[in-house]
Amino acid sequence: MINLIASRVDEAWALLREVLDPEVPAVSIVELGIVREVRDDGDTLTVVLTPTYSGCPATEAIEADVRKALLAFEPVKIELQRSPAWTTDWIGPEAREKLRAYGIAPPTGTSAVEQPLRLHEAIPCPRCGSARSERLSAFGSTACKALYRCTACREPFEYFKPI
Known part of the structure; x- marks a missing residue:
């Protein structure tokens, strides 16, 4: 049984x-x-x-x-x-790579409780890898994502915010 x-x-x-x-x-x-x-x-x-x-x-x-x-x-x-x-800490490394390949920057570091998202934090671009980015909006297509733009390749991308 x-x-x-x-x-x-x-x-x-x-x-x-x-x-x-x-x-x-x-x-x-x-x-x-x-x-x-x-x-x-x-x-x-x-x-x-x-x-x-x-x-x-x-x-x-x-x-x-x-x-x-x-x-x-x-x-x-x-x-x-x-x-x-x-918490975004529950997203494993393989899933984070899948997010990146899909065009969404995965959450950086640990949860927001331990490491809060700073207003002008540079998030690596999931397309070209450059760390030169700027936040356009605190919210992307959903509340769990923010909208960024890479200043190197000029492409917009979403960032899965750490919580």
């Missing part, structure tokens, strides 16, 4: 690794650290998610995508866990 439970949970994790973040489709919700736990609670598969922001508008879309990915496991229960709060 234990092997069946473990393989069911493992299979669910594998499926969740294919669920892309709706706002940043270069990375999965697992790679972003949004999926915190998958449990087999007998008849129900429980998925614990920690939204990136407590008011993140993509949370409902993520829940729907999780349900769709795990249709074979019905019933599926989704729990939102807001403590501990999500």
